[in-house]
Amino acid sequence: MKTLLPTSTAGSLPKPSWLAEPEKLWSPWKLQNEELIEGKKDALSLSLYDQLRAGIDIVSDGEQTRQHFVTTFIEHLSGVDFEKRETVRIRNRYDASVPTVVGAVARQKPVFVDDAKFLRQLTKQPIKWALPGPMTMIDTLYDAHYKSREKLAWEFAKILNQEAKELEAAGVDIIQFDEPAFNVFFDEVNDWGVAALERAIEGLKCETAVHICYGYGIKANTDWKKTLGSEWRQYEEAFPKLQTSNIDIISLECHNSRVPMDLLELIRGKKVMVGAIDVATSTIETPEEVASTLRKALQFVDADKLYPSTNCGMTPLSRRVANGKLNALSAGADIIRRELAGK
Numbered sequence: 001m002k003t004l005l006p007t008s009t010a011g012s013l014p015k016p017s018w019l020a021e022p023e024k025l026w027s028p029w030k031l032q033n034e035e036l037i038e039g040k041k042d043a044l045s046l047s048l049y050d051q052l053r054a055g056i057d058i059v060s061d062g063e064q065t066r067q068h069f070v071t072t073f074i075e076h077l078s079g080v081d082f083e084k085r086e087t088v089r090i091r092n093r094y095d096a097s098v099p100t101v102v103g104a105v106a107r108q109k110p111v112f113v114d115d116a117k118f119l120r121q122l123t124k125q126p127i128k129w130a131l132p133g134p135m136t137m138i139d140t141l142y143d144a145h146y147k148s149r150e151k152l153a154w155e156f157a158k159i160l161n162q163e164a165k166e167l168e169a170a171g172v173d174i175i176q177f178d179e180p181a182f183n184v185f186f187d188e189v190n191d192w193g194v195a196a197l198e199r200a201i202e203g204l205k206c207e208t209a210v211h212i213c214y215g216y217g218i219k220a221n222t223d224w225k226k227t228l229g230s231e232w233r234q235y236e237e238a239f240p241k242l243q244t245s246n247i248d249i250i251s252l253e254c255h256n257s258r259v260p261m262d263l264l265e266l267i268r269g270k271k272v273m274v275g276a277i278d279v280a281t282s283t284i285e286t287p288e289e290v291a292s293t294l295r296k297a298l299q300f301v302d303a304d305k306l307y308p309s310t311n312c313g314m315t316p317l318s319r320r321v322a323n324g325k326l327n328a329l330s331a332g333a334d335i336i337r338r339e340l341a342g343k
């Protein structure tokens, strides 16, 4: 990327109210069959337009064609029975009724590749595409087949690699894996989590990213954050291993969070997508607030490796708020670009 401080989002953006009920996770579709297929494409185009209008440099599909960042990918795989449900604890935080792994998991056909080709036709801007990470995938399932989290994660990593290679061929510039589970299961991250991630990116020539956050601004997450104390040092556990991994970019939650910014020193040398937009509040940041977070990050991230971004996805927010936040992100990045140019 030639632009200094290229802006992007963590991934998801709100859907139009004619497509799905707004400000809600797992929101049911309002359209069906052919109308739904067309509606998703229209929403993807709109979402791209919103990003371009706000001056976002690295654009995405806004995850307009998926109901949920993990579930939708798994729905396309064989070996998982969505009718057979068990209650499990998600990321040690809340109970949810989840599908069961009943046999060998496999990808019968591409999941998002057509959507990526469609987005590629619409824009010449660099595209980032988000996929769930292997560890986060296993954490939203009940496994009655492999009976080993590591084994199941490894199978998912192989499947993700197939999808990622086809996304790359479709013209995606950055493939991102969402791994909020990296902030919870530290022993597993170091034992096999990062290795599974590297299996997922094996052989890719495009850039790769991992997004690690404290979750959407939903109650289960905000309640959990209240228990984490005054300093959130979770990133410290995974950073040393990630610093020596093959992953190019690390996407993080920074703004309004209690993550000590100096932890970023542990991944010095990597490109960092610095979350400068809080997704857990409808208050729109001022450009100066965004700039202030970026300034702090610049103490630990080299300017040519800093990518201003959002803390997490914005799907549970209103479109008005999300667009306001995109504008603030662009304007805040601009302030810092001018400061750096003046030096």
Ligand SMILES: [Zn+2]
Pocket (backbone or CB within 6 Å): 010, 180, 211, 212, 213, 214, 215, 216, 311, 312, 313
């Ligand atoms: Zn996130």
